[in-house]
Amino acid sequence: MTRAPGPSAPPKLTRRMRGFEAASGLVADRIRSAGEKRGFAVTRLLTQWEAIVGRDLAAMTRPVKIGYGREGLGATLTLLVAAAHAPEVQMQLPRLREKVNACYGYAAISRISLTQTAPAGFAEGRAEFLAAPPAPKPLDPVVQARASAVAEGAKDEGLRAALETLAQNFLARAKT
Incomplete structure (x- = not known):
């Protein structure tokens, strides 16, 4: 008489870190696999596009895919560009290629x-090109003076500027 196999053991659960986890850690594998399907081995190129190429070029372009040729001598980066901006982006391609290769650390894109x-x-509106952000409104001189007074005690310039900006934002909102 042969014995029927018993119930299979439940899958082993991996223990999660204690406390809070960064959201990027929870979705890192999914982002990496989605990026690799389109040839993006370095997902930083997708997630930090504006920081890599600059605000002006990022407003006009979106990286779509990276294709590797048969020769293996560098890859081709495909960018979406609004038709009106294509000539401007075309003139900046050498500089753009340098910035992207600096992200990789070597001449990955030829x-x-x-x-x-x-x-x-296209692609169901997922590649929308956004308009430039609105210009900041001029601040009330009284709010600026109060914010400067709040940040006056800080000795570090960076900290003083950050405190002044925080105070300006707080006081401007409290006023409205």
Whole structure:
């Protein structure tokens, strides 16, 4: 008589860290696998696009995919560009390639190809090109003076500027 196999053991649960976990740690594997499907071995290129290429170029472009040729001599980065901005981006391609390769740490990208699209983008609106952020409103001189007085005691310039900005934001909101 053969014996029927018993119930399988429950899957072993991995113990989570105690306390709070960074949200990036919870989704890092999913982001990496989604990025690798499009050729992005370094997800920083996707998540920090604005910091890598600058605010002006990031407002006009979106990285879509990285394709590797058969020769293996560098990859091709495909960017979405609103059609009106394509000539401007085309002129900046050498500088853009240098910035992207600096992100990788070596000459990973040998060619950048532009795909022109409507300002709303394609892929169900996921590649929308946003307008420039609104210019900051001028502050009331009374609020500026009070914020300067609050931050006056700080000796470090960076800390003083941060405290002054915080006080300005707080006082401007309290006033409205």
